[in-house]
Amino acid sequence: MNRALLLVNITGLIIGISYGLHGPILPIFAKNVIGATYSELGLIGLTNFIPYMFIPLFVGVLLDRINNGYLLALGAVVNSVSVYLLSIAQSVPEIMGFRIMTGIAHAFFxxxxxxxxxxxxxxKNRVKSISWFTMFFVIGFMVGPLLGTVFLDEFDFTYRILFQIxxxxxxxxxxxxxxxTRRSIKNHHQRFSFSSIKEMKKFPEVIILLIFCTSSFGIILTIYPAFLNDNGMTATDILLLYFVFGISRVLSLALAGKFSRKTSQTLIAATMAVSIxxxxxxxxxxxxxxxxxxVLMGFGFSIFFPLTLEIILSKTRKEISGKIIGAYETVFGIGWAIGPTIGGPITQSFGDETPYLLFCVIGIGIVILAIISRNKLEPQRVLN
Structure with a gap:
C-alpha cells in the first residue's frame, strides 16, 4: 500500500469514527431534546442528503483539476464546523441548516x-483498494458508537458535549x-457538463439497485435510531447495535475481493439480505x-458500494473517471434523500413499522429484477 492510499485510509478511519460517534445519537437528540416528530426527522435526513444530489457532479469536475487532498481537507473543515454547531442547536430548523453543511462536506469527502x-x-486491485478504504471508514463507524457509550455512561457527558468531541x-x-498527494492531475481544462449523467444512463440496472440500497440505508441512518428508541432500546443499546452493524460491514468488506469474483450473485444476495x-x-x-x-443489512449495504463502483469504472474511459465518480455519488445522494423523505411522513402517518415493511416489499421486486438482469451486473474483466 503506497503513501497516498495509506493516508486516505487513515482519513476514512478518522471520519468514520466521528460519524459513528454522533450519527446514531443525532435522531435521539432531535426527538428527545429538541422535540422533533418523525416527519421532522425525515426532513432533517433530507436536508443532510439533498446537497449530495448535486454537489458531487461539480466535485467530479474538480477532481481532474485540483489536488484531491485539498478538496478532501475542505470537506473535513466544513464537516467539523457543522457537527460542532449541532452542540448549540435549539430547534429543528437549526439542525436542518447544520445538516445541509454536513451534506456539502460529505460531497468533498x-x-x-x-x-x-x-x-x-x-x-486488477481496484475493488480491493476501494474495499480497504471503505473498511477503514466502517471500522471507524464501528468504533465510534463504542466511544459514545463510554462518554455517555462512564463520563456522563451530554449529547451536546458529544457533538463537540x-x-x-x-x-x-x-x-x-x-x-x-496525487501522482498527476489531468484534463486541467475540463468544464462542467452533464455528460457524466449520460454515461451513467448506460447502467440502469445498477442505478435501480443503488437507489433501493441507498434509500433503505438513508432510513437506517436517519430514522431507525428513533424507531429503536421507541421500541425500548436505550441510547447505549442503540450505540451497541450500530457497533454490531459495523462489525457486519467490516467483515463483508474484508471479503469483498472474493465476492467480486461472482459480482451479480453477490449483489442479488445483498439485496435479499437488506430485505430480510x-x-x-x-x-x-x-x-x-x-x-x-x-447484521444482515450491514452485509447488504457494505458490499453494494465496491462492487457497483467497479462495474461502472470497468466500463468507463479512464479520462472521465472523475466525472463518473461524481455522477455515481449523485445517485447515492438521490437514494439517501428518497429514504428519509418517504420514511419520515409514512412513519408519522401509518406507524413505526410501515417504512420497513414497504421497503422490504420493494426489495423483493428488486431481487427479481437483479436475477433477470444478472448478466448486466458483471464488471468488464481484466484479462491476464
Missing part, C-alpha cells in the same frame, strides 16, 4: 477519496487530508432480533 484510490490502483476528532482529518433485515425489523421485539436485522 467520498468522491476525492474514490478518485485518489482509482488513480493509485491498477484495474466529535468535531475535534473530525478536525484531525484535515491534517491527513493535506498530506495526501427490514422484515425482521418489523417484528423485532428484543436487542438480539434487532442485532440480527442490522
Amino acid at each position: 467520498w468522491p476525492p477519496c474514490e478518485s485518489i484510490i482509482s488513480n493509485e490502483s491498477d484495474e 466529535t468535531a475535534f476528532i473530525l478536525a484531525a482529518a484535515i491534517i491527513t487530508a493535506l498530506l495526501v 433485515g427490514l422484515a425482521i425489523s418489523v417484528v423485532a421485539d428484543s436487542f438480539m432480533m434487532f442485532a440480527v436485522a442490522l
